[in-house]
Amino acid sequence: MEQMEPTSPSRKGWKGYAYAVATAAACSLLGIAMESRFDPVNIAMVYLLPVVLIALWFSRGAAIVAAVLSVASFDFFFVEPKRAFAVNDAQYLLTFLIMLSVALIISHLVKNIRDEARRRGALEVEAETERIRSALLASISHDLRTPLAIIAGTSSSLVESGDRMSEEDRKALAKALFAQSCDMSEHVAKILEMTRLETGSIKADLDWNSIGDIAGAVLDRLKDKLAKHLVMVDLPSALPLLRVDAALIDQVITNLLENAAKYTPAGTLIRLRAEVDRSDIVVSVEDYGAGLLPEEFKRIFDKFRRGTSEGAIAGTGLGLSICKAIVILHRGRIWAEQLPGGGAAFRFTLPVEAVPDVPSEA
Numbered sequence: 001m002e003q004m005e006p007t008s009p010s011r012k013g014w015k016g017y018a019y020a021v022a023t024a025a026a027c028s029l030l031g032i033a034m035e036s037r038f039d040p041v042n043i044a045m046v047y048l049l050p051v052v053l054i055a056l057w058f059s060r061g062a063a064i065v066a067a068v069l070s071v072a073s074f075d076f077f078f079v080e081p082k083r084a085f086a087v088n089d090a091q092y093l094l095t096f097l098i099m100l101s102v103a104l105i106i107s108h109l110v111k112n113i114r115d116e117a118r119r120r121g122a123l124e125v126e127a128e129t130e131r132i133r134s135a136l137l138a139s140i141s142h143d144l145r146t147p148l149a150i151i152a153g154t155s156s157s158l159v160e161s162g163d164r165m166s167e168e169d170r171k172a173l174a175k176a177l178f179a180q181s182c183d184m185s186e187h188v189a190k191i192l193e194m195t196r197l198e199t200g201s202i203k204a205d206l207d208w209n210s211i212g213d214i215a216g217a218v219l220d221r222l223k224d225k226l227a228k229h230l231v232m233v234d235l236p237s238a239l240p241l242l243r244v245d246a247a248l249i250d251q252v253i254t255n256l257l258e259n260a261a262k263y264t265p266a267g268t269l270i271r272l273r274a275e276v277d278r279s280d281i282v283v284s285v286e287d288y289g290a291g292l293l294p295e296e297f298k299r300i301f302d303k304f305r306r307g308t309s310e311g312a313i314a315g316t317g318l319g320l321s322i323c324k325a326i327v328i329l330h331r332g333r334i335w336a337e338q339l340p341g342g343g344a345a346f347r348f349t350l351p352v353e354a355v356p357d358v359p360s361e362a
Contacts, residue, residue: 215272
């Protein structure tokens with residue numbers, strides 16, 4: 001399959017705006033064809049994807065123009081009173097705000113990525129931008145579209161029927177809205193973290209730390225998420241100190257424990273342990289749930305790759321990729337393996353270095 005050449009900066013100027021006009025017109029025609037079978041809120045989602053694509057491929061100005069044209073077209077053709085630039089229903093103001101916000105957020109993210117790529121050298125610019133752009137688009141397509149749709153639907157229900165709902169129902173909708181907003185925030189945070197790791201923006205702040213102290217802080221912070229599971233901790237006090245970035249290793253252990261809790265039934269045993277293996281410390285998070293299929297073990301750390309059993313559970317598929325990038329940054333390795341009798345173990349190594357002598361006081 002022939003690959004598209006990246007759009008050069010000189011071509012982005014006028015082509016971005018041309019595509020903004022063309023996609024707004026195309027979406028309007030498609031929306032008119034859908035109008036008899038779909039609600040206006042669903043038709044609004046048709047306008048959202050071209051806005052995201054233009055934000056990824058072209059300038060911030062083109063993305064804003066695309067968003068404004070999409071909002072105006074949607075208002076003119078599908079919002080009462082039709083064929084007029086007026087809005088009688090407040091729920092559509094939220095829809096308009098989401099579309100404009102998406103254009104600005106994605107444009108800002110892509111601008112930062114492009115600036116970082118330019119600093120890494122002219123030969124790497126287009127390849128790096130293309131790769132990260134594809135990763136962003138994949139995540140948006142798979143994981144941000146659903147929370148956006150739920151947020152729009154929940155907000156619509158509150159606007160249309162909130163005054164007729166009981167206090168309990170309003171609170172339930174507000175909680176659902178908050179939960180989806182948190183999910184979106186987590187997805188974006190993981191995308192940004194993965195981008196920063198891959199572009200070299202994150203440098204490890206190495207210092208001498210105890211793996212037991214790092215793991216203890218993680219377990220204390222995750223006690224609510226782990227409350228329904230049986231957690232066994234095996235961290236010998238005699239383990240040597242490690243020269244690591246405590247915050248980054250904290251994130252690795254956090255991601256592995258959260259995955260174990262998220263993708264196994266309540267009551268499942270989760271074991272966190274560490275041991276010395278020659279010149280490394282091996283940290284393991286083991287769970288005795290359904291495990292993984294044999295072919296999944298080698299690719300489970302790929303971006304946007306999730307286990308077969310995880311299909312019904314929301315997630316970006318970036319958590320394990322972030323773990324891998326952090327462990328490699330510390331000159332370690334990470335892998336997954338099947339446990340005897342079922343379940344899976346996720347293990348990573350950290351090199352043991354000689355602790356320097358502390359100078360004695362005179």
